[in-house]
Amino acid sequence: MTDQMQRIALAGRPSGAPQPEHFSFETVEVPTPGPGQILVRNHYMSLDPYMRGRMDDGKSYAAPVPIGGTMEGGGVGEVIASNSEAFKPGDIAFGMFGWATHAVADAQMCRKINPDHGPITASLGVLGMPGFTGWYGLMEYGRPKAGETLVVAAATGPVGSMVGQVAKSLGLKTIGIAGGPDKCKMAVETFGFDVCLDHRAYDDAKSMRAAIKEAAGGGVDIYFENVGGKVLEAVMPLMKPHGRIPICGMISWYNDGGLGAGASSKLSAPAMWRTILVNFLSVNGFIISNHWNDFPKFLGEIGPKVASGDIKVVEDIAEGLENAPKAFMGLLEGKNVGKQIVKVI
Amino acid sequence: MTDQMQRIALAGRPSGAPQPEHFSFETVEVPTPGPGQILVRNHYMSLDPYMRGRMDDGKSYAAPVPIGGTMEGGGVGEVIASNSEAFKPGDIAFGMFGWATHAVADAQMCRKINPDHGPITASLGVLGMPGFTGWYGLMEYGRPKAGETLVVAAATGPVGSMVGQVAKSLGLKTIGIAGGPDKCKMAVETFGFDVCLDHRAYDDAKSMRAAIKEAAGGGVDIYFENVGGKVLEAVMPLMKPHGRIPICGMISWYNDGGLGAGASSKLSAPAMWRTILVNFLSVNGFIISNHWNDFPKFLGEIGPKVASGDIKVVEDIAEGLENAPKAFMGLLEGKNVGKQIVKVI
Known part of the structure; x- marks a missing residue:
């Protein structure tokens, strides 16, 4: 049998x-x-x-x-x-x-x-694909520098929480975005984000933008993109000159019928293109499976921090x-x- | 007086x-x-x-x-x-x-x-701002490799013609886009483009895309962006994995009322964002005035080629x-x- x-x-x-x-x-x-x-x-x-x-x-x-x-x-x-x-x-x-x-x-x-x-x-x-995605995208395409400001959504998820924790350890101001007050509390108290904003508290991208702007005390140097949609629309006009946007995903649009021309967004392609140009932005899409060669480096760097509890x-x-x-x-x-x-x- | x-x-x-x-x-x-x-x-x-x-x-x-x-x-x-x-x-x-x-x-x-x-x-x-823009954007953000395929519009202009000539000299297949048969002839005969397509000959981005695809014999590795609009819409879906898009301008949209949400384009922002992600594209906006430190290197490399007639x-x-x-x-x-x-x- x-x-x-x-x-x-x-x-x-x-x-x-x-x-x-x-x-x-x-x-x-x-x-x-x-x-x-x-x-x-x-x-x-x-x-x-x-x-x-x-x-x-x-x-x-x-x-x-x-x-x-x-x-x-x-x-x-x-x-x-x-x-x-x-x-x-x-x-x-x-x-x-x-x-x-x-x-x-x-x-x-x-x-x-x-x-x-x-x-x-x-x-x-944390020591697998999502954690590696956050670490690699931040380090390779985000090119973080102490004193800069970073925004990442899904802040309590395995990608966002890695991005926030590594950025914070490098001296960046970290602004997380998450869904609901409980996740926001966790983002700050567990993952050490300086600020976490509840995206459900904002009716539109404009009001979310005002909140991010206030939290940033200026513009945004790194927007680690894993959600798209309203958060992207809120952050894009806040990008500082020479800002970086690593793109590993866009979950808010995944259920949107294939992201074709009909995908819902108030963002216009020309406005986005112009923002990239006039702010000298560096935008990089990536999939982590192209970068397994760097996985041992990631494990060597982050593994001990997970073991010690420095990375939650x-x-x-x-x-x-x-x-x-x-x-x-x-x-x-x-x-x-x-x-x-x-x-x- | x-x-x-x-x-x-x-x-x-x-x-x-x-x-x-x-x-x-x-x-x-x-x-x-x-x-x-x-x-x-x-x-x-x-x-x-x-x-x-x-x-x-x-x-x-x-x-x-x-x-x-x-x-x-x-x-x-x-x-x-x-x-x-x-x-x-x-x-x-x-x-x-x-x-x-x-x-x-x-x-x-x-x-x-x-x-x-x-x-x-x-x-x-050719030895000033436009030529330097073409050279710098291609070399720094285009990262050209022999055997790759490049597309640039305004192919007989001072930026596009520099991009095309430098790329050709490095062993790339160069596809120019220009307005009208005379400019297309000049792009090929004077500036050495492998192919030049007349954008006026295509009613829409879709038909232009088919022509670029045929000329490329596959996809596009580098799209040097200086026009936006229909050409961008045509090229974007042809970008190959790990493709690069340096953005120095978008002339087709300049008269478009500030490139706000109403700017005319059939491109959707989500579709563009997704294309960047799923093809691991590297998109970089730049203005050449941030890069004058590299101007002597440009003059040293390109000046002699202008003098010798290698760069037209x-x-x-x-x-x-x-x-x-x-x-x-x-x-x-x-x-x-x-x-x-x-x-x-």
Whole structure:
């Protein structure tokens, strides 16, 4: 008798916010690892905004998940069979295991996690893709300098909280933006932001802009872009000369029907282009998977700070694979507090 | 009796394309140079697209020309009085002399031109601000690599022709865009572009995009942005991963009422932002006046190539200061062929 496993497949492509019917929970046979592969029992999986992009079939930086395919995502779990010398059963591995209880993966695409170095969930957040995204984007494209002012939204999320904490440690004034008073409190008290503004408290970009301007005491040198929408519209006119905008995402627009010409925004393209020109801005889009060569440097620099508690970690853990779609839909609405993870089994 | 001079002042702020009534031709007294200043008889003055921006009073990278103030601009002429050791009467100087027959300027803000090194008009174009803009933007923000594909509009203008020629010399495929078959012929035959497309031949951005795509034989690595509008809309979806967009101007939008939310464009800001993200684009606005430290390097590299004829020069010289407004209005409509200059007196 073959063992069975559960997975969540993409059942349809949403045109706006994903709904439960876009996901199907399925029981299938556990696959057998081929040469150089490992079989992993997935303990924790990551939920991240980029996954919304994989549900569309437009041109993006990665291929879409096919209809009927397992939803993509990073996970961490125990190796239960290995055809690779790099892993033995009992090892803890991180890899792109998908929304599933079990997965077969090429060993060389996986990373061994040392459970003595802290909770293994860190490999999904603060010491994984999101934390690395925040650190890399800030350091490489943000080029932070002491005394400058930085704005980042989703300030209590795994990207925003990394950006804020690293920037603060380098002597920048950090202005976070988050949804609701509780998250704002956490941004300041846990993650050390100088100020955190509740985007729900502002009816429009204009009033948010006034609040950011007051908090900044002038303009903004670095806007770390992970949300787009109203926050971008608020910040853009506040950018100081020679400002930098690393772009790693734009979650507020992900449910907006593919970000085509109809995507809702009061921003005009010419006005944005002009702002880039007249303020000599440097705008850089990036996807962290192009930069894994720098991952050891990131781990070497940030790992000890996580261990020492200088970099704080907040996780939001949903229980059970079957609850992943609901947690993901909540993530896109900002309902999570901290890094969203699913305890698979 | 005090000597008299002529100047052209800003008589009003245009809301769209400048009209003759926005300029006033005036006779005033020749000013007396103060300590450290020189008095110059302006022989040739430059007309450049950026001057349109100075006629508006919106926030830009430079202060607007005040109503009643002399229109701003670079010029080259003979020093007729000097209170500076750096210049003596008879020297040829470049400086921001404005739209005027005479000007007083701080000697330290002027540059001595050696007339033995070629026509002094070169200091207004190929070896002046526009040529330097093209070279610097391409080298610093375009980061050209042999085998890549570059697109630049206004291909026979002093910026575009520099960009195209330098890129070609570095082994790039160069696609120019210009207005009309004569300019396209010149772009290819004089400036060595591999291809030049006539933007007037395309009804919309979509058809222009198809032509650029065919000429590129794939995507575009560098789009040197000096026009905005339809060309930007055509090129943006063709940008290759890791593409670069240096932005030095956007002439097609200058007459568009300040580039506010109402500026005409079918580009949506979210779509542009997404293109930057998913293609990992690097977009940099710049104004060349922040980079004069690199001017000697530019002169050292490009000066000999102009002297040897490896870099070609085409100038369009209007006669008489009084014709400057007409020539300027023509420039904004692309009526000039090559670098627009006015022979002042």
